Amino acid sequence: MKVLVLGSGGREHALGWKLKQSPLLTELFFTPGNPGTAELGRNVSLADNAALVEFARENAVDLVIVGPEQPLVDGIADRLAEIGVACFGPSAAAARLEGSKAFAKQVMDATGIPTAAYQAFTELEPALAYVAEQSLPIVIKADGLAGGKGVTICQTELEAQAALREALQEGRFGAAGSTVVVEEFLTGTEASVHIICDGERFIPLITAQDHKTLYEDGKGPNTGGMGTFAPSPMVTPELMTRIEEEIARPVFEHMQREGQPFRGVLFAGLMLTWNGPKVLEFNVRFGDPETQVILPLLQTDLLPILHQAATGTLQTEPPLKWHDGHAVCVVLAAEGYPRAPRKGDKITGVGAYEQGVVFQAGTKSDGHSGLVTAGGRVLGLTAWDANLQAARTRAYQLVDKIDFAGKHYRRDIGGASR
Ligand code: AMP
Numbered sequence: 192m193k194v195l196v197l198g199s200g201g202r203e204h205a206l207g208w209k210l211k212q213s214p215l216l217t218e219l220f221f222t223p224g225n226p227g228t229a230e231l232g233r234n235v236s237l238a239d240n241a242a243l244v245e246f247a248r249e250n251a252v253d254l255v256i257v258g259p260e261q262p263l264v265d266g267i268a269d270r271l272a273e274i275g276v277a278c279f280g281p282s283a284a285a286a287r288l289e290g291s292k293a294f295a296k297q298v299m300d301a302t303g304i305p306t307a308a309y310q311a312f313t314e315l316e317p318a319l320a321y322v323a324e325q326s327l328p329i330v331i332k333a334d335g336l337a338g339g340k341g342v343t344i345c346q347t348e349l350e351a352q353a354a355l356r357e358a359l360q361e362g363r364f365g366a367a368g369s370t371v372v373v374e375e376f377l378t379g380t381e382a383s384v385h386i387i388c389d390g391e392r393f394i395p396l397i398t399a400q401d402h403k404t405l406y407e408d409g410k411g412p413n414t415g416g417m418g419t420f421a422p423s424p425m426v427t428p429e430l431m432t433r434i435e436e437e438i439a440r441p442v443f444e445h446m447q448r449e450g451q452p453f454r455g456v457l458f459a460g461l462m463l464t465w466n467g468p469k470v471l472e473f474n475v476r477f478g479d480p481e482t483q484v485i486l487p488l489l490q491t492d493l494l495p496i497l498h499q500a501a502t503g504t505l506q507t508e509p510p511l512k513w514h515d516g517h518a519v520c521v522v523l524a525a526e527g528y529p530r531a532p533r534k535g536d537k538i539t540g541v542g543a544y545e546q547g548v549v550f551q552a553g554t555k556s557d558g559h560s561g562l563v564t565a566g567g568r569v570l571g572l573t574a575w576d577a578n579l580q581a582a583r584t585r586a587y588q589l590v591d592k593i594d595f596a597g598k599h600y601r602r603d604i605g606g607a608s609r
């Protein structure tokens with residue numbers, strides 16, 4: 192099978208790393224990819240979605256796997272369907288589950304999926320009036336894609352008013368913020384659940400937990416994710432069954448009924464509350480850096496699963512096989528991340544390690560044989576071992592081996608805090 196992976200981050204490097212182990216793989220392309228993916232396959236530069244479709248046709252690509260959400264929201268799966276190329280990732284209509292938080296909330300309302308109480312607004316005055324009646328803290332979310340920056344947790348009414356003004360009046364998020372969702376603040380432990388679906392049948396993957404804030408103990412601004420571990424000890428098999436029946440099945444059945452079947456991976460960000468699991472958000476693609484800890488634990492060949500999901504032929508038996516242990520991914524971020532990451536710092540120590548792998552994200556070749564930083568999240572250092580503590584130790588051993596000026600990471604990945 193000839194496979195093309197769309198994206199350039201640690202998630203795409205991890206997908207390529209796992210796909211490379213498949214006996215079914217004959218050729219692997221990435222667009223645009225990164226120096227890490229260039230070691231696994233061929234990086235190709237394609238200007239836009241139209242160029243990608245053309246490349247897939249000319250090269251008789253059997254499967255396109257889409258990493259990030261934006262091309263899905265823009266309809267890349269629909270364009271590929273028109274020329275008969277299988278795409279792992281949903282149609283634009285189904286990608287609205289991530290592309291519009293108001294749409295996702297409507298689906299949850301329609302199907303009784305547990306989520307925070309909310310209202311959506313396009314006008315400032317009614318939004319301000321609604322906030323005045325709610326308890327604090329309160330959460331304000333830009334409706335559309337905002338690169339992980341669209342959520343503000345407001346401790347005071349003043350902060351909530353400012354967040355609403357920024358989105359609805361000052362256009363801080365552009366069109367993505369012309370609708371806002373105001374929702375109840377939930378407390379509990381967060382967990383990420385990924386479920387692969389072919390439009391009808393579905394298979395859950397093992398759970399992961401992300402550490403979102405820049406600093407230890409949930410402090411500092413939210414980032415795309417500073418590290419992850421898997422599996423999450425909070426999600427017992429009983430809880431997983433509940434998540435499948437109360438969240439996954441209703442959403443997939445709804446989308447199918449509406450004539451917009453979901454093909455790809457649904458990544459549900461959950462809050463595990465005293466009243467059961469509640470959905471914080473849906474994403475329509477693999478998590479980054481969740482993928483970096485999920486895939487190293489997967490024993491089963493990933494390629495047929497993704498191809499079956501893309502073509503509506505998912506085999507749910509035999510069940511996926513997982514390695515027994517745990518995996519931990521520590522993100523090394525550049526100085527200035529997430530606001531204004533510095534680029535061009537020389538990276539040392541990237542290589543092959545036992546029971547671990549260096550997934551590249553914001554890296555660039557220095558023009559010779561070396562690497563320099565080229566983005567906010569530079570590397571994801573992933574290690575696995577029999578238990579979480581041992582996996583953590585291994586991951587932090589990798590942290591000590593790899594260096595660049597301004598290297599920033601959290602010391603508590605895989606620990607108890609968020
Ligand atoms: P989202 O992009 O919607 O997942 O939001 C980003 C982060 O904001 C989540 O991972 C949570 O940590 C936090 N968050 C979002 N919605 C809520 C909520 N209703 N209550 C508490 N925290 C939330």
Ligand code: GLY
Nearest residue numbers: 415416478479480
């Ligand atoms: N790690 C969170 C995300 O991929 O959205």
